Amino acid sequence: MVHGRVSRLSVHDVRFPTSLGGHGSDAMHTDPDYSAAYVVLETDAEDGLKGYGITFTLGRGTEVVVCAVNALAPHVLNRELGDIVGDFRGFYRQLTSDGQLRWIGPEKGVVHLATAAVLNAVWDLWAKQEGKDPRTLVSCIDFRYITDVLTEEEACEILRQSQVGKKEREEQMLAHGYPAYTTSCAWLGYPDATLKQLCSEALKDGWTRFKVKVGADLQDDIRRCRLIRNMIGPEKTLMMDANQRWDVPEAVEWMTKLAEFKPLWIEEPTSPDDILGHAAISKALAPLGIGVATGEQCHNRVIFKQLLQAKALKFLQIDSCRLGSVNENLSVLLMAKKFEIPVCPHAGGVGLCELVQHLIIFDFISVSASLQDRMCEYVDHLHEHFKYPVLIREASYMPPKDPGYSTEMKEDSVKKHRYPDGEVWKKLLTAQGN
Amino acid sequence: MVHGRVSRLSVHDVRFPTSLGGHGSDAMHTDPDYSAAYVVLETDAEDGLKGYGITFTLGRGTEVVVCAVNALAPHVLNRELGDIVGDFRGFYRQLTSDGQLRWIGPEKGVVHLATAAVLNAVWDLWAKQEGKDPRTLVSCIDFRYITDVLTEEEACEILRQSQVGKKEREEQMLAHGYPAYTTSCAWLGYPDATLKQLCSEALKDGWTRFKVKVGADLQDDIRRCRLIRNMIGPEKTLMMDANQRWDVPEAVEWMTKLAEFKPLWIEEPTSPDDILGHAAISKALAPLGIGVATGEQCHNRVIFKQLLQAKALKFLQIDSCRLGSVNENLSVLLMAKKFEIPVCPHAGGVGLCELVQHLIIFDFISVSASLQDRMCEYVDHLHEHFKYPVLIREASYMPPKDPGYSTEMKEDSVKKHRYPDGEVWKKLLTAQGN
Structure with a gap:
């Protein structure tokens, strides 16, 4: 009530x-x-x-x-x-x-x-x-x-059909969680030593899927991708993310040169608004076995609709905070199901993991009914500021059990980090002489 | 210097x-x-x-x-x-x-x-x-x-080629101005009597191209379109504008029912983000002789690029204040030239006419070199607040002669209309009890 x-x-x-x-x-x-x-x-x-x-x-x-x-x-x-x-x-x-x-x-x-x-x-x-x-x-x-x-x-029909096997999928989630991949090892600003250390720690923690940032400098990318691929071995999954750095022809050219490192996908190769550009890149990279992923800056359901219509992506990355909340994300999950494109949510940031776990576990239980080619991004930063932080076990998101959308932050964290008058910023801004 | x-x-x-x-x-x-x-x-x-x-x-x-x-x-x-x-x-x-x-x-x-x-x-x-x-x-x-x-x-090559005949086109503009159409007669909120009166005044003033707002109610649209078409006669140009009201199938259906009034274009039939939707509508309405126009809420050059690639529009409507100023509008004018799609700018609002006249006259003189299927929107509101207001003569924009981008507002207008503390708003907000 x-x-x-x-x-x-x-x-x-x-x-x-x-x-x-x-x-x-x-x-x-x-x-x-x-x-x-x-x-x-x-x-x-x-x-x-x-x-x-x-x-x-x-x-x-x-x-x-x-x-x-x-x-x-x-x-x-x-x-x-x-x-x-x-x-x-x-x-x-x-x-x-x-x-x-x-x-x-x-x-x-x-x-x-x-x-x-x-x-x-x-x-x-x-x-x-x-x-x-x-x-x-x-x-x-x-x-x-x-x-x-x-x-x-x-x-309604999609949701009705997905009632079949729902109970089993719920149990599966409770027991094993939703598979995740990590982006924490290979931010572009990390020196190689940090990258190596984080990567080896992640391997120890059972991670099997890794994402690396690329796009600023080709030689640098080759070195970093080689380093990671060597560390994780040929069997584990590697994804690449260019964060919109390229024009369409440039994306194809650049990724052709990184193909030897066997990336599963290239994420955000170009402008998030460029549906036809993503379609062209998808077509060009398909023979190399590289799929296109995008979504974290796709601003609404109309863009996702067209990405699906144009066969512009192989992996669809919803974002819990850019689309209009659950309402709009639901429509995208349902369209993805209709087009049989796997959803692999964007997460990280502040609270995105906390939010998106609800969406993707719901997707598995009630919409897609499949884990094929699916995984959810994970970044291990800033969870300590949330009252109900995500729980990762064996590189999987374990279903949240507290009621609500897991979005409450700790009062003390908010107080300290409020801009510009929280304690943390006061100190930093004073040090910067602002 | x-x-x-x-x-x-x-x-x-x-x-x-x-x-x-x-x-x-x-x-x-x-x-x-x-x-x-x-x-x-x-x-x-x-x-x-x-x-x-x-x-x-x-x-x-x-x-x-x-x-x-x-x-x-x-x-x-x-x-x-x-x-x-x-x-x-x-x-x-x-x-x-x-x-x-x-x-x-x-x-x-x-x-x-x-x-x-x-x-x-x-x-x-x-x-x-x-x-x-x-x-x-x-x-x-x-x-x-x-x-x-x-x-x-x-x-560079487009601009170089358009040097031919530049002098003559400059003289043509100085003598006759750039052709305009009026949107002032038929806002959706006007009662029929107002619409009739404004339309007959506009005819007297020499206007030959008229735009009417549609999309809220079909029967209402039919009545208003009939009224205007009867007033302006079969030879003059009528455009329709739905301001994004419809879904794709709805747009086709609705416009099929308004086709008898012979609109040159339907503007913004659906979401400004829906490139493929505009392409579908264009294809469906072409046999009825109705073109699709859009642009005032297309948010950047990437969207315009795709509208052109997808043959989604017959008339391209740049906006001087939504795109990133002259810089980005230049790129769109040049792409439109390459695809041979006429540019018919969006104007009206506050100062849009003042700004866009510069762009469209430049387009004619230095890029498109043509007036075929081209005209610029005009709305006769709020010009009195500008220091260098547009000059309309015989339904045409006369080239501005003062230096600058014609964007300076009168000091007194700004002062009076500043929100919420200007005189005009103080009075209104008090009356509304805010």
Whole structure:
């Protein structure tokens, strides 16, 4: 039974100075400070439950997303939670189609990130109050702009068919978890010694799938890829990630030169907006056995729809904080199922692992019903700031057992990392003379 | 000779309460308050020249764009104008590829609108100081992500070939101006009586091309389209604009029913992100003689590249404030030339006509060299707030003669319309009890 009226929305600019250690660095984002716009929803209900939602950012600009969350706040404040989730599709559309605000999107960039943060908080709160059935889930999806590929009826049919074997898959997840791969060993900014050390530790911990950042310098890439491939051996899986560094012809040329290291995929070879470009790259690299993966910066379901239509990717990487929360991610999971493309979520950042584990385990149990060619990204940073951090066992995500969307951060972590007035930043900014 | 160091960047949230009169209303934006994030650049040069730049918004959310402009400010402040325009491609990329800020775009939505406002101000300032030759212009373009369709060499070659007949085209523009069409008669929120009156006035003023908003209600559309077609007669040109209201199959169905009114184009039939959807609609409507037009919410050159590759449109509508200023618009004009697709810019809003006249007249003189199937949108609102407003003569844009990008607003207009503390808003907000 859903209850309570939203009485307060607060939003915090929380930043972690990860750039100091080169963590998260890649060919396009050389100095990221992993950050989040962190939303807290309170209601007037006596249960005292709160909804926590985040969207991930890289430092500068978090204040812009915070500003956008505040611009969305009037749509949420003083609304009954029951009314919101009772017509969640309508509520989603209200946020994304505000007659004035949509101009600065629509459904992309800052406003869509802010929408994700707000909706993630609503889902967290709702999930703490009650369970959901498949029909309820479909009613949360806004099918606008995707009915040429997926209708509401088809979505229901997919979920209905996936009821078969659901119980066994639940048990399988509880026992073994969802397979993960690690990105923690080979950030672009790490010296070779760090890379070696992290790689050998990861091997000891049972990791079998590794991702390496490429794209800044070809000779450097060759050296680093050789180093990793030698360390992990020919049988283990290696993925490469260029973070949008290349133009289309350049991507093909560059990856042809890295093909000897047998990457399973090249991730984000070019602009996330370039559907036809990804299709061209996919076609060119298929004979080399390299698939194309993308998604972490694909801004909405319309882009994913076209990537699927154009056969532009072999691995689809949803993001829990760039798409419009569970609502929009559901539509992408269902389209991927229809096109038989495996979903391998983007994670890492701040809280992305915590969020996305829910989506991908749901995908396995209730949508795809398969682990073939599937795995979820994992990065072992910043989990200590979450109240319900992910649990990794033998390189797999173990299903979260606490109610909600695992998005609550520790109060003390938020306080210390609030930008610019938290203790950590005060110290850093003073040292930088700002 | 370029000179001066940027000593100050200020940005204002300027809003006009146009929703009170239904001006600007369409199927998706029912109550727009035409607004702008208005940037003023000052330098330490003795000439005292300032650069004025805007990006257009619809009211709510302008504060978010203002916040993003402030986030970009460190890239501009204390820079020599000579250094900026001396490597304008590099500067463009610095703004659009900031390692932290690009995450909340990249090159789309709020940050890209903010980028446009800042760059429009730089162009305004630069244009007041000196003229530019074609090679300089090409050096301003960031070819990243479009080299599979247009290389720097090809761009230079297009401009070189268009030198032929340039002088005659300049004279033609000075004498007759650039052909325009009007959107002022048929906003969706206007009652039929207003529509009739405005239409008959426009006919008297010599307008021959008219656009009508559609998409909210089919019967209503049929009535309004019949009314206008009857008033303007069978020979004059009628365009329709759905402002993204439809899904792909719906667009085809709906437009089939409006085909009897002989529209030249249907504008924004669906999501601006749906390249393949626009291609499908184009193909379906071609036998009915209806072309597809889009662009005002296409967020960057990568989207335009694909619309051209996919034969998704018959008319390409650039926007001076959504793309990254002159720099990015140049790349789109050149790609359109290569694909032989006419450019018919989006205008109206706040200052869009003032800005876009420069682009489209340049397009005719130096790129397309043709008026075939070409015209520029015009809306007769809010020009009185600009210091150098557009001059329309016989339904044509007359070339602007003052130096700069025509973006300076009257001081008093800015003061009165600043949100929320300008006189106009103080009064309105008090009346609304806010």
